[in-house]
Amino acid sequence: MTWVKMLTPRLASCLTALIAALLLAVLAGLCWQVVALFRGVQLPSVGPVVATSISKSSAKNYDVQSLLAVPLFGLRPSNAVAATEIQKDIRRSALKITVIGLVAGNDERGVAVLRHGNKTKAYGIGEKIEVPGTVTLLAVLADHIIIENNRKQEKIELDQKAGATGLRAASTNSRPSNAENVDLSTAGIRELVGDPRDTLQNSPLQLVRFFSVNPVMDGGRLTGYEVKPGRDTRLFSQLSLEPGDVLLSVNGQSLSDMSTQELMKMMENTSSYELLIKRADTILTKRFDL
Template sequence: MQDLPILKVFRHSGFITASVLALIAFNLWQLSKTVWLGAELAREPVLPVVMAKGERLGGQDAQYSVQTLLSVPLFGEKPAAPVAASTEVQKDVRKSALKIKVEGLIAGDGESGVAVLSYSGKTKAYAVGEKLDVPGSVILIAVYADHIIIENNRKQEKIELDKKTVTRGVTAVEPATSSSTMASSRLSSAGELVDLNNSAVTELIGDPRETLKNSPLKLARYLSITPVNEDGRIKGYAVSAGRDPRLFELIDMQPGDVVLSINGQNVADMTTTEVLEMLDDTSSFELLVERSGTILSKRLEL
């Protein structure tokens, strides 16, 4: 199957630097303390186990695996969503009568992709396979360039991209076939390219990739990332300037911007290890960002 086009929302221009991704990873473990503390307080109290002096739990010294800890979803397990009996998209799927608006799309390879949907005044980003926050049993099963396929009570239905959104500047862009074509596409659609290796950035943080791999804590001075909750769940991460605002001023971000997903994965469901591996294994990132109620799709190139 050929790669599907990526639908980009270009109402606002610019790129997000890799430091945003690194700060998400850095803040995961720090923020998890507060989240887990709240979860523990909500549980029924459990009496502590009294152990004799010198007694060891299980007869062994306590040992902790760092890799095991990193692989744990730090903000809790993702709520289980009903899985469709068959995710194969049928032919001639009828249009849905549900009052769901498709505000933005990032098409994937059939098993991935993100759709930004509005229903009853609420706008949320959903990954393929997630249950929609609407009455009944409705699951997102496919994301394409101009429409989505849902399963509504075991029947497949189609919802097209909102035409008003298209007139506001949503365009479908075919994947670039070369680096020069990609660069040209970025410049023409986004308007301004932020070079992570320019002197202004390197003067602050050094080599961006080396800093991300070896000294991510250094970025905490320049950027602050905090979780955003909605209906009791982590929705994404708000980005703002740190104690030193210079780096924040060099990138095209605004206070209150909320990062919702990275390469089709909801950031609320990502572990620290997954974020770091993504930074290490790829040099191209597609981010969904919410800004003042508008969903933006931004491409990051390391």
Template sequence: MARVVFRDARIYLIQWLTKIRHTLNQRQSFNTDKEHLRKIVRGMFWLMLLIISAKVAHSLWRYFSFSAEYTAVSPSANKPPRADAKTFDKNDVQLISQQNWFGKYQPVATPVKQPEPVPVAETRLNVVLRGIAFGARPGAVIEEGGKQQVYLQGETLGSHNAVIEEINRDHVMLRYQGKIERLSLAEEERSTVAVTNKKAVSDEAKQAVAEPAASAPVEIPTAVRQALAKDPQKIFNYIQLTPVRKEGIVGYAVKPGADRSLFDASGFKEGDIAIALNQQDFTDPRAMIALMRQLP
């Protein structure tokens, strides 16, 4: 019996000691956790204190640094509205309305019908236009009373009080008794006229020449050709040429020589003024030399 009691007492003692040790372990663990919690709370406290101090310092700095400027420029909340506030708004609206947001309106102009030019009547003067020469200053060969004369633009005809108003390729405009009249190239001259374009060698070089001569080269009689082949200077036995000058050479007055064969073959009439022959422009001083080379 005593042995059983002793065994139970020993078991009870072991259990009691185990409980005491377990309790001590729990207290030690609780103390450790409590110490850690205390450190965390202390750190959070100092962090919050640092943040609050920084905010207070920043607010004080802004207050002392910018209070004067804010007071000077900030309008008062109780300030009455400006008297011209309504006018200013109207000006803004007007300024906006003046902006061409979608493009400026362009009214379509109604085309004005130009009056048709009045046809110029042909002159009734007893004159004939035989030829037209274009150069630095255009000239017209006009026959009056059977005699040919070269006229420049702005000059007055010898037999009539008519002024050369304008010189064109196939007609001349005359101002006679306050009216503009047209003098067209004679039909016999119009059928044989040829226009030769030239390259300009200077600002005053000619651009074109209207020739009162056959568009095809003149057929020189065989006897004349053979004679000129031997002696080109004999051309003056067939045709006599006299330069017609008016601010430079404008042509050559032609007359028949002792032998009229070449004169008649060329289609000239006595007293005519030759402007060109065989596509050689006589207003060019070099044309006569070129013509002499073509004769043989």
């Protein structure tokens, strides 16, 4: 039996504490000796002239305002059409184009829903209209559009019958004949999202699992948002949406003009949402009631 085993438990504890204290004392002494070695070392001083010159050089080469002005993500494509001056006393166009819907926007962000023959399509400003010849949409106004037909400006007024259907942004009282009402308060929808109004206003991120939304750009301009089903496809099908549908406007306001803050404010002050949707070459209107 060794001498350690002969010690009483209490005495062994005391010896352990004493040894630990001695080790700490030795380590502390070593640390102070190491510190003392570096006390006498003098770091080279930098002259004031050098510091001034470095400061000036840094200010010159790394000016924050200049860096912020650099287009790190590229420049927005210039739109020659937006710079085109709209003439006065423009004559009516003889083209067989029917304006069935207008979503007037700021600058180059307006959208016009045009029908030619049996084809209906939404066009943004600057887009070439799919008709014979060279015809481009120049401007979208409250009750008519301006086009450029072979370098001549012409206007086409909103068809009054189509304007009465509710596709016109300025009119929200009447309902379009192809409109579809969707009641968001049904049991199936509430089972997925709870109270629709409360979810939209207070917890919109809960809807992320149901939808995938991507901006649709045309010539550098935002024209709308493409929607696709998310991980959970149940809500998408209950809303009668189809993958690839493009949302153009909400309650008559073009989505290309609306900021996130404006959209959230609209959600707080309305009990229904009327969406203008582009599906392939067809324009649909859907009304969602809370």
